[in-house]
Amino acid sequence: MLKGINLVYGYGNTTLFEGINIEVQPGKFTVILGPNGAGKTTLLKILAGFLKPREGTVEINDQEIFKLPAKKRARMLAYVPQEPETLRDYSVWDTVMMGRYPYQGFLGLETKKDFQGVKKAIETVGLAGYEERTLLSLSGGERQRVYLARALAQEADYILLDEPTNHLDLFYQVKILSLLKDLAAQGKGILAVLHDLNLASFFADRLYLFSEGDVITGAAGEVLTFENIYKAYKEPALVVNHPVLGIPQVLPLIINKSSGGKTRVHIIGGGGMASGIMLRESQQGAKISAGVLNKSDSDWQTAKALGAEVVEEEPFSPISQESYRRLLEVLKKADKIVVAPVPIGPGNLQNIEALLEVEPKKIFIVKPEEMEKRDYSGGRATYIVNSLIKAGAQKYPEA
């Protein structure tokens, strides 16, 4: 196991992070995420033994990394930088051969094993035929694969990589991350700094998300939540569960937030049924509100991400008197109220009952003809909706 224990670091008088603990397990693919300048590269360099922390220590297989002789350390741990500070124009072959240095004696004589290791590493990253090319003649993505090949040739137990995909096209990103995942499956401990939350969600066994000088850790489903992402990046994003893979996928908001609009649209939803409507109304310039929604519900996340006013309750809690009072206030302010095609159980029944207190003409119901099918309130919701329609409520137009 590679462990960073109670790490404290800062440059000059500043403190970048304090008391960080991180574990890289053999057989696992671990990923560090976080905003620009959070300290990801710094942490990686500390774990690789290149920077000494102000406090805390790094242990590799129970030995303190800073006490290990360089060659021994290099047999245990390989580091793949983003781009080395000074780039000498070595050939691809010679660069990858540098990975064999920890196995070579004083005279640096290359053995058959070194030769085979380099050849195999170059093939693995898809650069066979490039052996004689020099680094400066390569594209950024090809160069990145050379550094990865050098780390593979090093045959270390742990591979630490700083943004190994940042120059790669989407398909090479997936290829390289799949390769790292395979290496983890073969028993290596892989730690990579990534920026792409969705690829991290797919590939990582464990995530560390830098957030306000600390790290949030766990599996993708635990770390990549609306709240954690907002806390770390100070930006709202939609987090949706991938329908097939069942992992979180993060969509940055590249649409208008709802703050500027004049028309107030309130949306009653839940369970993701209202997210599309919220996005549509928001894009059309409405100032939206939503609720009552349970916190962390996917519609709640969307509403929050869009900057909507949300009447909210704790997860799985019924609507309290206070929330109901707030709901009525928000409904009265709204110019338009949209009822999404949600199943109506006891919680949402109160949302529907509240509609009896507002002007029916401003109510729009999605697929009212299917109301009965999703009514789990013993017919009460259908009765209310039908009477609202009689009094002037309308069908919400399909997108």
Ligand SMILES: Nc1ncnc2c1ncn2[C@@H]1O[C@H](COP(=O)(O)OP(=O)(O)OP(=O)(O)O)[C@@H](O)[C@H]1O
């Ligand atoms: N040698 C240095 N001297 C002073 N400040 C530094 C030094 N190296 C990094 N920093 C600062 O420390 C902070 C963290 O840098 P680091 O490179 O670890 O961040 P990062 O999370 O990897 O960022 P990015 O996502 O932009 O690559 C940044 O504000 C950076 O400017």
